[in-house]
Amino acid sequence: RLRDSGALLRVAPVAAAEQSAQNASAARLQSVGALAGGIAHDFNNLLTAISGSAEAALSRDPDGPAAPELRQVMESAARGAALVRQLLAFARQQAMNPRVVELNDAVAAMGGLLKRLLGSRVRLSVELEQPGRRVRIDPTQLDQVIMNLALNARDAMPDGGSLRIATGHAVVLHPEPLGAEELPPGRYAVLEVGDSGAGIPPDLLPRIFDPFFTTKRDQGGSGLGLSTVHGIVRQSGGFIAAESRVGEGTTFRIWLPRHEGTSDSPPPAEPPPAVVAPKPAEAREGRTILLVEDEPALLSLAERALRRAGFDVLPAASAEDALELLEKGAPTPIALVSDVVMPGMDGLALAAKLRERDPDLPVLLVSGYAEVALGRDLEAERLKLLPKPYALADLVAELRAILPRKRAEVS
Ligand SMILES: Nc1ncnc2c1ncn2[C@@H]1O[C@H](COP(=O)(O)OP(=O)(O)OP(=O)(O)O)[C@@H](O)[C@H]1O
Ligand SMILES: [Mg+2]
Numbered sequence: 001r002l003r004d005s006g007a008l009l010r011v012a013p014v015a016a017a018e019q020s021a022q023n024a025s026a027a028r029l030q031s032v033g034a035l036a037g038g039i040a041h042d043f044n045n046l047l048t049a050i051s052g053s054a055e056a057a058l059s060r061d062p063d064g065p066a067a068p069e070l071r072q073v074m075e076s077a078a079r080g081a082a083l084v085r086q087l088l089a090f091a092r093q094q095a096m097n098p099r100v101v102e103l104n105d106a107v108a109a110m111g112g113l114l115k116r117l118l119g120s121r122v123r124l125s126v127e128l129e130q131p132g133r134r135v136r137i138d139p140t141q142l143d144q145v146i147m148n149l150a151l152n153a154r155d156a157m158p159d160g161g162s163l164r165i166a167t168g169h170a171v172v173l174h175p176e177p178l179g180a181e182e183l184p185p186g187r188y189a190v191l192e193v194g195d196s197g198a199g200i201p202p203d204l205l206p207r208i209f210d211p212f213f214t215t216k217r218d219q220g221g222s223g224l225g226l227s228t229v230h231g232i233v234r235q236s237g238g239f240i241a242a243e244s245r246v247g248e249g250t251t252f253r254i255w256l257p258r259h260e261g262t263s264d265s266p267p268p269a270e271p272p273p274a275v276v277a278p279k280p281a282e283a284r285e286g287r288t289i290l291l292v293e294d295e296p297a298l299l300s301l302a303e304r305a306l307r308r309a310g311f312d313v314l315p316a317a318s319a320e321d322a323l324e325l326l327e328k329g330a331p332t333p334i335a336l337v338s339d340v341v342m343p344g345m346d347g348l349a350l351a352a353k354l355r356e357r358d359p360d361l362p363v364l365l366v367s368g369y370a371e372v373a374l375g376r377d378l379e380a381e382r383l384k385l386l387p388k389p390y391a392l393a394d395l396v397a398e399l400r401a402i403l404p405r406k407r408a409e410v411s
Helices: 016-060 067-090 103-118 139-156 225-235 296-308 319-327 347-357 392-402
Strands: 099-102 122-127 134-137 161-172 176-178 181-183 186-195 239-245 249-257 288-292 312-316 335-339 363-367 383-387
Touching (some): 016 296, 016 392, 103 122, 103 161, 139 225, 139 249, 288 296, 288 347, 296 392, 335 347, 335 392, 347 363, 363 392
Parallel strands (some): 122 161, 288 312, 335 363
Antiparallel strands (some): 099 134, 176 181, 239 249
16 A cells, blocks of 8 residues: 555545546647657657758858857757657657666755755755665656656745655555556555645646646746656656645655666676677678668768768668668678668667677667657667767767777777
């Protein structure tokens, strides 16, 4: 059962009408999320092409007359990319970088920043349960979650009050209703953020996670804070719920699946023992990179960047084209750089296919979709992911990083 949370307010049983309103709002959230995800995906491609072109022009003539404008283009594209990341967070498709994190350490590390943020009129108390629990989450996103919740709490306490951040754990034996969702059985680390602020009226409570829902339009609220939090939590396999009483305060509780292992990821499967037959890896000579991307503008940009970095490039507009080129005797690539989401065979399938012949082939995947959205543990599969949009310089750097030393020195 859930850990008893002492001072926490309990949720009243959800009435049937409210339940169906919550279902409707969950459906709305999902469709907005799907829409945003689709748009964001296309935007990522466009932004990569825009900033990549500017970057290429700038590197050709760094002190030329157009340099300041080109830098402005790159800066604006970067701002656009940040917006897209926010959209993707609640579309649950944000490319993320999950690691094993000590929840207590992450919360403690935010303490100083939160104190400054909350000002002197809000008393901050941090209660860390021992022993601490580990969770697997992108640490930057975890910070973002705590920050958004703390900022909302501050806004709800204009005359001061108290903010309590606590960690704990829960072992859930039976599915537990959580608003429109359900908390499945499992072992969780729990994070609570509770304030003594204005509270949320019951009729608004089901809407707070909706994108763009805000009661702070006048103060410049975007209504994206909680939908971002919700997206991050769900993307990390967790759950979130809010309890509130008008005039008493609000508590957000987050359940994150506990990471039981000790190491960061399961050790990669041992490669099969060396055999007598010549390893295909040894056939990999030269400096040819197989580059697969279905977006023509991105394909030619990336191709130019790689060539400028000293590589030979075998460009292909699809996985099928790539395989055909290789069958027809194109040079054996020393690495694969591929988009993940493409019509036809996707980048993951292509990588698997190529590794049948060349198990050590370095693979760099480029995608706006998250590892969880792909449903794979990329680290265990020795696949490196570069989120879109990317800077051309990063593409080259990431590629060099996965090449064996000798090859990386190509220039
Ligand atoms: N701790 C809280 N106490 C009272 N109301 C809250 C609290 N947290 C969220 N809310 C309500 O939920 C709404 C949505 O919150 P959300 O963080 O998504 O957007 P916002 O804070 O209005 O804007 P933004 O975070 O984009 O600046 C808020 O406008 C507020 O009405
Ligand atoms: Mg907010």
